[in-house]
Structure formats: structure tokens, C-alpha cells
Amino acid sequence: xxxxxxxxxxxxxxxxxxxxxxxxxxxxxxxxxxxxxxxxxxxxxxxxxxxxxxxxxxxxxxxxxxxxxxxxxxxxxxxxxxxxxxxxxxxxxxxxxxxxxxxxxxxxxxxxxxxxxxxxxxxxxxxxxxxxxxxxxxxxxxxxxxxxxxxxxxxxxxxxxxxxxxxxxxxxxxxxxxxxxxxxxxxxxxxxxxxxxxxxxxxxxxxxxxxxxxxxxxxxxxxxxxxxxxxxxxxxxxxxxxxxxxxxxxxxxxxxxxxxxxxxxxxxxxxxxxxxxxxxxxxxxxxxxxxxxxxxxxx
Numbered sequence: 477x478x479x480x481x482x483x484x485x486x487x488x489x490x491x492x493x494x495x496x497x498x499x500x501x502x503x504x505x506x507x508x509x510x511x512x513x514x515x516x517x518x519x520x521x522x523x524x525x526x527x528x529x530x531x532x533x534x535x536x537x538x539x540x541x542x543x544x545x546x547x548x549x550x551x552x553x554x555x556x557x558x559x560x561x562x563x564x565x566x567x568x569x570x571x572x573x574x575x576x577x578x579x580x581x582x583x584x585x586x587x588x589x590x591x592x593x594x595x596x597x598x599x600x601x602x603x604x605x606x607x608x609x610x611x612x613x614x615x616x617x618x619x620x621x622x623x624x625x626x627x628x629x630x631x632x633x634x635x636x637x638x639x640x641x642x643x644x645x646x647x648x649x650x651x652x653x654x655x656x657x658x659x660x661x662x663x664x665x666x667x668x669x670x671x672x673x674x675x676x677x678x679x680x681x682x683x684x685x686x687x688x689x690x691x692x693x694x695x696x697x698x699x700x701x702x703x704x705x706x707x708x709x710x711x712x713x714x715x716x717x718x719x720x721x722x723x724x725x726x727x728x729x730x731x732x733x734x735x736x737x738x739x740x741x742x743x744x745x746x747x748x749x750x751x752x753x754x755x756x757x758x759x760x761x762x763x764x765x766x767x768x769x770x771x772x773x774x775x
Contacts, residue, residue, distance in 0.1 A: 477623040480504070480529050480539040481520075482552060483570070484511040487596060488542030490603035491569075491628055492520055498627035503532045526552075527559055537564040538620065542596075545572040545720065553580050562588030565617055569594040571651075573724055574644035577612065581640045590617040593640060595647020596628075606630030610650070612643030645728075652725030655718070655742040657695055665699070679703035716749040 477500055481492045484506040495502050496519045505523040506512050512522040523532055529539060537560055543549045549570055556566055566584055568577065568591070581591035592613035598605065607628045611618055618625075618636045625634045637646050668676050682700035686692045702709070722743040729736040748754065764770040 477501070477538070478503075478533055479624050480523070480533055480537070481542065482506075482526070482539060482556075483542040484515060485542065486600060487569075487598075487602070487607075489515060490600070491540075491542065491596075491607065493518065493603055494606070495624060495627055496520060500624065500627060503529065505529070526555055529556075530559055530561075535561060535563065536620065537561070538567065538624070539564070540567040540569055540594075540624070542569050545570050545576075550576075550580070553583060557584050557587050557589060560587070560589050563590070565590040565592065565620055567592045567594055567621060568644075569596050571595075571647070571719055571721055572644055573720075574612075574641045574648055577641040577644055581613075590614065590620075591640060592617050592621060593643040595643045595645075595650065597647065597650060602628075606633050609634035610643045610646040611636045612638055612640050612645070614639070648721045648724050648728070651719065651721035652736075652739045652743075654695075655722045655725075655746065656738045657693065659742040659745055661695060661699060679707060714749050716746045718743065718746045722746070 479495065479500060480503040481488055481495070482505050484492065484504060488506075489511065492502050492504055492515055496515075502520045503523055504512055504515055504520045505526055505528075509524075516522040521532060523529055529537065533539075539556060539560065541549060541552060541556075543552055549568065549572055553566065553568070560566070566589060568580060572593070574593070577591070577593045580593075584591045590613070592611060594612075595610035596602075596607050597609075598607035609625055609629050611621070611625065611634060613636075615636070628634070637643055665678055665682075668678060668681065679700060682696055682703060686696050686700060706712075722739070726736070726740045726743050728734075729739065761770075761772045765772045
């Protein structure tokens with residue numbers, strides 16, 4: 477099929493490569509022209525301006541946006557609303573907050589333009605393995621998008637999960653669970669490293685657990701890979717960012733009264749990782765000293 481890809485970051489660039497590999501006609505646009513030139517050399521067609529999409533794509537046009545969540549995405553969708561024609565389709569595939577999708581869809585619906593939200597998981601491995609894709613929108617619009625989804629995802633690796641907003645909602649929960657799984661692996665391997673047995677082969681254990689154990693996973697495969705290259709993870713600082721999806725997940729658990737202490741703690745642990753000599757820990761030390769005379773260390 478013919479499709480435009482807006483945004484050529486780590487995900488958008490490799491998604492374009494996967495579409496090209498499967499024979500799709502892909503038009504690309506990116507704020508920095510060097511990435512456009514790079515993928516044009518691999519077979520895509522480059523648009524100098526967003527307005528060029530009108531004559532570079534045949535009606536009904538399909539435009540997939542892979543942009544940072546927030547204002548960049550909102551402004552781009554507004555621009556596309558003034559460029560595209562009725563019955564065209566916009567796919568919002570970034571890590572956006574699902575509650576924004578209704579407003580985005582309504583904005584484009586005023587112009588007769590369809591809207592699909594796609595939660596995309598796969599990271600840098602997606603080019604080779606495929607992108608697990610969670611799709612929200614009207615059945616008619618998802619049907620138009622099916623050839624691209626079939627190419628982007630591994631076999632049975634995409635699903636129409638519900639109406640507009642549901643794709644990003646499911647992806648948000650996916651990322652909240654991801655935080656918790658990563659935290660559990662981190663704590664467990666920390667215990668093995670600092671427990672009663674010296675020199676446990678942590679990389680070998682990660683590899684072992686991926687062979688039939690109930691905790692096997694792709695994340696554990698990635699840990700196996702990381703430890704094989706750097707057994708002590710030396711040179712790394714334990715500072716962990718979050719994309720925002722974990723925060724939204726926890727907010728939704730509060731909004732709906734769903735108990736999710738593990739998801740919340742995994743998010744808070746990421747916040748804690750960024751604090752050097754956190755004040756909260758200094759409060760704990762001071763209190764232990766006050767009530768029990770326990771020794772404290774001076775900064």
C-alpha cells in the first residue's frame with residue numbers, strides 16, 4: 477500500500493525500513509532533512525514539506541505519525557487537518573496519553589479525516605522481529621490500515637483492541653507492567669549478586685531461566701545479553717528515566733480505584749534512582765539516630 481511516515485526517530489525510521497522491505501510505497505517527512513535523505517537512499521520518497529503529501533499520495537491517503545507525545549504531536553495533527561482531504565486517514569503511533577486521542581480524533585473528524593491510535597512495542601529490535609501493535613479506532617479505518625499492520629508486526633502480532641483511545645490505553649498498561657517486570661529482575665539479580673554465595677554466574681543463570689522456567693521472557697533474554705557483554709554492568713549508573721507511560725498507568729489505577737501496588741512501586745523506584753543522597757533517606761537516618769542513638773554517616 478501507499479503510506480506516509482511522519483517522524484524518523486529510532487522507531488519511525490526502522491518501521492519505514494520494514495514497510496519498504498515488504499514492498500510498500502512509503503513517503504517520509506522529518507524535521508531534520510538528513511534522516512529523510514538517509515531513508516530515501518534506501519527506497520523511500522522524501523517530502524520536503526508536509527504540504528507535499530497532498531500530491532505525493534493518492535487519495536485515500538494514509539499518514540502514520542511517529543512523533544514525541546504532547547505538543548509536537550498535537551501541532552502536527554492540526555497541520556495535517558488543514559492539508560489532508562475527507563476520507564484520508566491519520567495514524568497516531570507515538571507514546572501518547574490515551575485521553576488525548578478523543579480530542580485528536582474529533583479535531584480530524586471535523587475535516588472528515590479518520591483517526592486510528594496505535595500503541596507500538598518493539599524498540600530497536602522491531603526491524604528484525606516486528607512490532608507488536610495495539611490498535612484503536614473504527615473497524616473501517618483499521619481495515620484500510622491492515623496491509624501496513626501485517627507488514628510491521630510479526631505473525632499474529634497486531635490486534636484491533638477497541639475504539640479510539642484503546643490502543644494507547646493498552647500500550648500504557650503494557651509499559652506499566654514492563655516497569656514492574658524490570659524492577660523484579662533488578663531486585664532478584666541484586667540479591668543473587670550480594671547474597672550468601674560468592675561469584676554466582678548471573679549471566680548463566682539468566683540464560684538458564686530462559687530455558688523452561690516460569691520467569692522466562694524477552695526481558696530476561698536482554699539481561700542475558702547485557703551480562704554477557706558486561707558481567708558487572710560496570711560503567712553504568714543506576715539512573716533510570718521513565719517515558720511517562722508508567723506515570724499514566726498509576727494515575728489510571730487511582731482514577732478507577734484499581735489496586736496496583738507493584739506497578740506504583742516500580743515507578744517510584746525509578747524516581748528514587750535519580751536521587752543522590754535523597755532527603756527522604758536522610759530523614760530516616762536522622763530519626764534512627766534520634767530514637768535509638770544509631771550511628772549516622774556525615775556527608
